[in-house]
Amino acid sequence: MTSIFITPAASYPSHQPILTKPLAAFEQQWGYQSPEPYYAEVMAEYQALGYQRTEDIQIDLAGSDYSQVDAVVEVRDQLDGNSGGILVWQEGDGTGFVEWTIDVPATGLYNFGIEYYPIPGKRASIQRDLQIDGKYPFIEARRLAFDRTWEDSHEVRQDNQGNDIRPSQIEAPVWRFQTFEDAQAMYRAPYLFYLEQGMHVIRLGVIREPIAIARLSVFSPPIVPLYREALVQYQTLGYQPPQNVMIVIEGEEAEHKSTPTLTRNYSPNPAAYECASRWIPAISPALC
Secondary structure (H helix, E strand, O other): OEEEEOOOOOOOOOOOOOEOOOHHHHHHHHOOOOOOOOHHHHHHHHHHHOOOEOOOOEEEEEOOOOOEEEOOEEEEEEEOOEEEEEEEEOOOOOOOEEEEEEEEOOOEEEEEEEEEEOOOOOOOOEEEEEEEOOEOOOHHHHOEEEOOOEEEOOOOEEOOOOOEEOOOEEEOOOOEEEEOOOOOOOEOOOOOEEEOOEEEEEEEEEEEOOEEEEEEEEEOOOOOOOHHHHHHHHHHOOOOOOOOOOOOOOHHHOOOEOOOOOOOOOOOOHHHOOOOOOOHHHHOHHHO
16 A cells, blocks of 8 residues: 655755765775765765755555565564554575565655564664665665664662672564664765656665564655754744753663663763762752
8 A cells, every 4th residue: 555645844954964974984884886876975966956855745655565575575464563564574595675666746855764673683783775766876775774672671680799780681672663874874864865756666675684664655854943943933832941840861771772782881970970969069060
């Protein structure tokens, strides 16, 4: 099933820098010269040609609405609270692919994304490559990464000496939506893809790890206003700052994490901890 519906007008701020690291960092990352250009070069071409971001468009296809498949897949009606045409895609021998065909209503720039669920595998991030109409649009499309979700295995415990015992990390899979973006954070915003009006084939190729896909989305980039613009809107709506309110959430109390390497750790820096006494701020407010 294909659905097209209206969403808020869309565009990232034009002033926003695209590239966060020099192109040399990309060559070091990939280690070889690719026949495709880097995304930064593609974006420069888009801007030179005057390509514009689309507005108010979102196209959703169920994971099971593929047009061609050469991979180890099965379709499920339900998976962990999500239902309706879910594609469960195993790693297989690492050479398979799945294609979806979309009818694009307007020419312009789009974001892509998937709603996915990390199927148990080898505990590594899930990776796929992306082709549009049989071609990689840029070198970074050769590897898209989708994180797994992790959490502490138990509450903090103490040994017989009163020392905290750091909990191990266990996988806690949840449904997530992720826009296609650079896994190394080389760019500030998700990838933009230029599509002309008409039919297009989107292919994801397996690199590693299994995944379940509920939907593939092609949509207009969302608007991210400048802070001063948002502030004017807040004032127009009459929003007021709260008085005498401070909410403290300790960093180690994260509900979910994207990697098992994010664990609790000790720090000797007193600024990393809440004040132990009320009188400390009176002596040195900088400590609290």
